[in-house]
Amino acid sequence: MTRPVATWLTLALIGFGATLASSATVTYNWVVSYKFIKPDCVEKVSPVVNGAYPGPTIDVTEGDTVVVVVTNALPTENTILHWHGIEQKGTPYSDGTAETQCPIGPGQNYTYSFTVDRPGTYWWHSHDGLQKGSLYGALIVRSKEPEPFSVDGEHIMLLNDWWHASQIDQIAGLLSIPFRWVGNPQSLLINGKGIFSNCNVDPTCNSSSTDCGYSVFQVESGKVYRIRAIGSGSLVMMNLRIQNHVLTVVETDGDYIVPKTFPSADINNGESYSFLVKADQPIGNYWIRTSIAYRTNDGSAIGRAILRYVGAPAALPRKSISPGVDNLMQSMRRARRIKSTTERAVPRTSSRQFILLGTQNFYRGYLRWSVNNISNAAPDTPALLSNAFGTLAQDRSPIIEQLTPPTVFDYNLTLQAAGLSTEAERAYHLIKIDHGEVIEIVLQNTRALNGAAEYHPWHLHGHNFWVLAYERGTYDPMNPPKLNLKNPPFKNTVTLWPESYTVIRFKADNPGVWLMHCHILFHLAMGMEVVFLEAADQIPPPPPNTPVCGKILPRETCSNI
Structure with a gap:
């Protein structure tokens, strides 16, 4: 090394x-x-x-x-x-x-x-x-x-x-x-x-x-x-x-x-x-x-x-x-001091805002991690290939697009303390976005079922994003935080601190199918991820001889797309 x-x-x-x-x-x-x-x-x-x-x-x-x-x-x-x-x-x-x-x-x-x-x-x-x-x-x-x-x-x-x-x-x-x-x-x-x-x-x-x-x-x-x-x-x-x-x-x-x-x-x-x-x-x-x-x-x-x-x-x-x-407050202060040397033209507004709340849940007795109450279930066929072959609708996993938490509550509480069900849905959490959109994401934290306040490192595939704010508590859309639109760091992985939320923004300029997930490996294995299907009609075809699987029949090779 x-x-x-x-x-x-x-x-x-x-x-x-x-x-x-x-x-x-x-x-x-x-x-x-x-x-x-x-x-x-x-x-x-x-x-x-x-x-x-x-x-x-x-x-x-x-x-x-x-x-x-x-x-x-x-x-x-x-x-x-x-x-x-x-x-x-x-x-x-x-x-x-x-x-x-x-x-x-x-x-x-x-x-x-x-x-x-x-x-x-x-x-x-x-x-x-x-x-x-x-x-x-x-x-x-x-x-x-x-x-x-x-x-x-x-x-x-x-x-x-x-x-x-x-x-x-x-x-x-x-x-x-x-x-x-x-x-x-x-x-x-x-x-x-x-x-x-x-x-x-x-x-x-x-x-x-x-x-x-x-x-x-x-x-x-x-x-x-x-x-x-x-x-x-x-x-x-x-x-x-x-x-x-x-x-x-x-x-x-x-x-x-x-x-x-x-x-x-x-x-x-x-x-x-x-x-x-x-x-x-x-x-x-x-x-x-x-x-x-x-x-x-x-x-x-x-x-x-x-x-x-x-x-x-x-x-x-x-x-x-x-x-x-x-020292959580010291760490967050240090994170806020990280500024890019480049003053990029950060979009002043976003086309859409997604609020992604990570929670620990149960699904039929299994302990899971979820985003907006959906614990992700991988499809039979890689979505990028099923988009190319037109088989996405044939997948046995239900497809759900949940852009905000289904229920807003005090995120400093556990689900039980807030009087909410601990049962999540299990589905393919696919979010469709259009080419050129500016997407703002609020990553919101809450407590695990045992009351623990955890951190989550969130990673976005296919893009870098501007890190606009780290804040304590619950995000309030009627009273949003001050955003750093001058020189925010441009990253691919960002920390969501305990009892806090993080605001990021990216431009959809890369057609494809891109994961966004917690980079704690065990949380990812338990379903803490969403999938972006970006500009589906502009995704390039698969390279020749790309292997196929799932709902795509072997005779449907990538050579004849």
Whole structure:
């Protein structure tokens, strides 16, 4: 995950003249298979790409075409890969979800092809079941133009949470009666490495394994480094700190940010940030630490890595690092201070407004997560294909479009306390939008059935959006909050804080079928998502030989559309 300084400097110098260079096609051949791995010193079988955990880094330049040929060597599981933060303009069939393609079955392959047109820090991951827990990696898009800051080198930090239970055991528990929650992670990993906190009492834990331990990030005294931090976790928001160093945020989700310096940073699942870190301390070893933010936990799951100065011994840091502090109001204030360096022409008004309320519900005895009381049920056929073949109406899942909560109540209460039914509907939550519309979405939070106030990282496929407001309490359309229409950050993933709401806005300029969902993997598996069918009559036809499934008969190939 380290990009050597010499290599980075060479590429940076080339980048100053890259605007005249032609774009390239970069091809990767990946095989998804099972492997015994022990990233926190406890062994577990997990799906990986090309035998590596975390998976390969895609490192390309804006304007390049990326081709990834994925072969599924898992004997009993399907797989799908998603390119998180890539808008897929003109290539919706490469987004990599159950809405845009048939799953890649055992022994099958699928070719993704897309253009990266926006520099930034992105990532890729599986979008099938709970495979994202181990199937993920960085996707770096380098700018052809000089960036608004200068550095001497960079490092990638993939921040993940890790369980010892298998992904199959976890999803079986989530979708069973009685419900079995996955619990907090056993470990937090940085670039796929850590040490289980109870290793000394667990006979299955082998702390001498070279597969686990602490990732090391080397720096040279006096130099400035870009840290590309990616929230690749499945459940927990993480607070990132580097001992005796501060973090200056300069980019998030591909958007350059007015530099702001913080002692630590909250990074939610699906988000990416670039921080500038100056190696301005005495030569030595310093802890890099991640901790669980805003979830009840016993503090045992802590991520650790080492910032090592050139000339320092290969040893652990001598001093301990203090834990991060949960302070919701401070975190929200910091989030509001994130401003784009670009003053975009944000539409002053929206064509339509959707209020999306996330709730925890039951459906026929199963615990679910829902949006506007609908727990999403995936259709038989990927909607992008059924739109092309005209089979969407034949799907056995009922289709419901619910643009606002069916009942307005005090969202600081649970459904039970508000006197409402806890039963949700289960349907395909499909929302149709027209090309050119400006869509405003109010993401509204409420309490879970047990009274817990949770956060939700919301991710939109196919688009970036302007983050206009973070506010506490219940959204009141008769008294809306003040919106930042001058320089809001332009992101693909945003945090909905506990007991709060978030306002975003995007322009429908990318025909396709696009998911919007909570990026807590377990909430997504339990139905917390909606689907946008955008400009259905302008969606390009599937590429030739695209696999078909569901209600589409095999003889109806994509070659004859």
